[in-house]
Amino acid sequence: MLTMKDIVREGHPILREKAQDVELPPQQEDIETAKKMLEFLKNSQDPEIAQKYKLRPGIGLACPQIGISKRIIAVHTTDEQGELFSYALFNPKIVSHSVKVTYLEGGEGCLSVDRDVPGLVPRYAKTTVKGTTIDGEQIELKLKGMPAIVFQHEIDHLDGIMFYDRINKENPFSPPTAVILNR
Ligand SMILES: O=CN(O)C[C@@H](CC1CCCC1)C(=O)N1NCCC[C@H]1C(=O)Nc1ccccn1
Numbered sequence: 001m002l003t004m005k006d007i008v009r010e011g012h013p014i015l016r017e018k019a020q021d022v023e024l025p026p027q028q029e030d031i032e033t034a035k036k037m038l039e040f041l042k043n044s045q046d047p048e049i050a051q052k053y054k055l056r057p058g059i060g061l062a063c064p065q066i067g068i069s070k071r072i073i074a075v076h077t078t079d080e081q082g083e084l085f086s087y088a089l090f091n092p093k094i095v096s097h098s099v100k101v102t103y104l105e106g107g108e109g110c111l112s113v114d115r116d117v118p119g120l121v122p123r124y125a126k127t128t129v130k131g132t133t134i135d136g137e138q139i140e141l142k143l144k145g146m147p148a149i150v151f152q153h154e155i156d157h158l159d160g161i162m163f164y165d166r167i168n169k170e171n172p173f174s175p176p177t178a179v180i181l182n183r
């Protein structure tokens with residue numbers, strides 16, 4: 001099982017690389033990786049397991065964070081309606097998004113960043129994400145709220161972008177308006 005020692009921390013060059021597409025249909029090795037990433041998130045949200053293995057709770061994880069530069073992400077969170085969003089996706093891609101932006105009021109953190117970086121991180125309020133699941137089917141997810149934010153944080157990792165790259169340097173707490181973020 002993955003534990004915090006497997007999580008690469010900032011300063012490691014892999015976090016600034018553009019990760020490679022995964023060969024489709026997914027090979028056994030990549031399927032194993034995706035499953036381990038999702039299992040880590042579930043374990044990290046289980047109080048007993050998290051305490052036993054000293055896991056920091058995570059609601060998303062990107063493959064470069066475990067030292068593998070491949071376009072694989074895992075998300076395990078709930079949305080405003082309390083609906084569970086639990087996915088491991090290969091080659092995820094934002095295919096469309098709202099002009100409207102949103103942000104987590106408390107800012108964002110990252111399992112690869114062992115420090116607080118204050119500031120608001122602009123994210124598209126709504127996105128449509130395409131990707132391939134563990135059983136090889138291509139899906140399209142229409143996201144809003146927390147799931148939309150998590151998927152954007154993870155897909156950024158695949159492009160070597162850290163959450164604090166998006167914080168307004170001049171005024172970190174100025175509520176982001178519909179800034180046109182070049183992707
Ligand atoms: O790339 C992936 N990562 O770095 C793990 C991150 C991903 C999230 C950060 C913001 C959006 C996605 C993660 O899950 N965290 N970051 C460090 C603190 C703990 C945890 C977290 O934010 N938890 C949380 C947040 C809101 C509601 C409930 N739980």
Ligand code: NI
Binds near residue numbers: 110111112153157
């Ligand atoms: Ni992160």
